[in-house]
Amino acid sequence: MVASCLRHVAMAITDVPTVRWNERRPLLDPSKPRAAQIACLAAEMFGIVGGPVFGLIGMVRYPTLIPDRVLVLGSLASIALWFAVSLLFIRDKYLPNDMPPSARLMMRLGIAICATGWAIGFIDIANGYATPVITRDAVVAYKRASRDSNPDRRDYYFGTRLWSSPRDIVEITVPRDLFNRLDVPNTDLEHSHRAFYAMPNRGYVQLAVGQGRFGIEWLHGVVHAASQPGDGPVSQRAE
Numbered sequence: 001m002v003a004s005c006l007r008h009v010a011m012a013i014t015d016v017p018t019v020r021w022n023e024r025r026p027l028l029d030p031s032k033p034r035a036a037q038i039a040c041l042a043a044e045m046f047g048i049v050g051g052p053v054f055g056l057i058g059m060v061r062y063p064t065l066i067p068d069r070v071l072v073l074g075s076l077a078s079i080a081l082w083f084a085v086s087l088l089f090i091r092d093k094y095l096p097n098d099m100p101p102s103a104r105l106m107m108r109l110g111i112a113i114c115a116t117g118w119a120i121g122f123i124d125i126a127n128g129y130a131t132p133v134i135t136r137d138a139v140v141a142y143k144r145a146s147r148d149s150n151p152d153r154r155d156y157y158f159g160t161r162l163w164s165s166p167r168d169i170v171e172i173t174v175p176r177d178l179f180n181r182l183d184v185p186n187t188d189l190e191h192s193h194r195a196f197y198a199m200p201n202r203g204y205v206q207l208a209v210g211q212g213r214f215g216i217e218w219l220h221g222v223v224h225a226a227s228q229p230g231d232g233p234v235s236q237r238a239e
Contacts, residue, residue, distance in 0.1 A: 048110070051117030058124030062218045065209065067168040078119055082112035127212035133220045136209050138162050140225065141169065141199040142187045143179055151176070158182070158205055158225070159196060164217065169196050172207070174222050182225040203227050 028037045064071070086108040095104060138160040146155040156179035157171045184202040204227070208220040 048114055051114035051121075053117070054121035055117030055119075055124075056121075058121035062124045062128030062210065062212075063172075064124060064127070064212075065162055065164070065170055065217045065219055067165055067170055069168075075116060075120070078116040079109075079112045082115040083108055085115075086111050123214070124218070127214040127216050128210050128218045131213055132211045133208050134211065135206055135223055136163065137204050137206055139166075139201040140182060140184050140203040140205050141201060142185045142196065143174075143182065144171075144187050145179065147188075158184075159187075159199070160205060160207075161201065167197065172205075172219055172222065174205070174225070178222060178225050183227070 027041075028034060090108070090111075092104075095107075140158045140160050142159040144157050144159070145151075148154045154176070156174050156176055158174050158179075159169045159171055161168070162170055182203050182205070185199065187196075187199075203225060205225040206223040208223055210218040210220050212218055
């Protein structure tokens with residue numbers, strides 16, 4: 001199934017291997033059924049645009065509580081995997097003979113990025129949908145805000161240390177009033193990551209945490225923040 005989809009993506013670039021890369025051709029082939037070609041183009045656009053959009057939906061709706069370095073390394077590994085898959089299933093014979101190597105590279109890289117978006121969205125939604133939510137305490141080392149000149153448009157963050165990885169910093173988005181209420185150092189991104197990690201614990205925030213079905217916890221919301229930790233889990237419900 002995967003091989004068939006990848007081959008269709010490659011064949012969408014050219015009808016036959018002998019076509020010239022720089023040859024101007026009409027978008028639709030008049031010798032073939034028009035409706036089928038339009039449906040094929042719509043499906044291809046959905047696959048290209050839908051991947052990043054679906055990935056963003058999953059990340060925004062069910063944000064995983066994982067350190068940034070793990071997310072970055074996982075995304076890069078996924079891109080490398082799908083790039084390798086494209087090399088295996090989209091052979092050069094499916095591409096124009098005079099297609100520049102740089103264009104072939106960008107095509108394969110685009111396929112890998114779109115496939116990674118679909119994978120991230122599927123994993124986040126499947127992991128978080130209809131899973132139990134509990135409240136847990138996390139320590140806060142610092143807070144920061146984006147640099148928009150209008151305070152109402154700024155994004156506000158707490159730099160937290162989670163129970164699952166107390167040495168790492170995970171930034172969570174918080175409401176403005178909660179940001180102003182907690183008395184912890186207010187910093188910015190000019191600090192190095194090493195400086196962030198060295199900051200002592202200054203406060204606590206109570207989080208509503210989803211218990212993902214794949215064992216990956218995700219952030220449902222922020223309950224409150226204080227200088228002392230709460231009593232631990234106080235409720236459990238299904239998302």
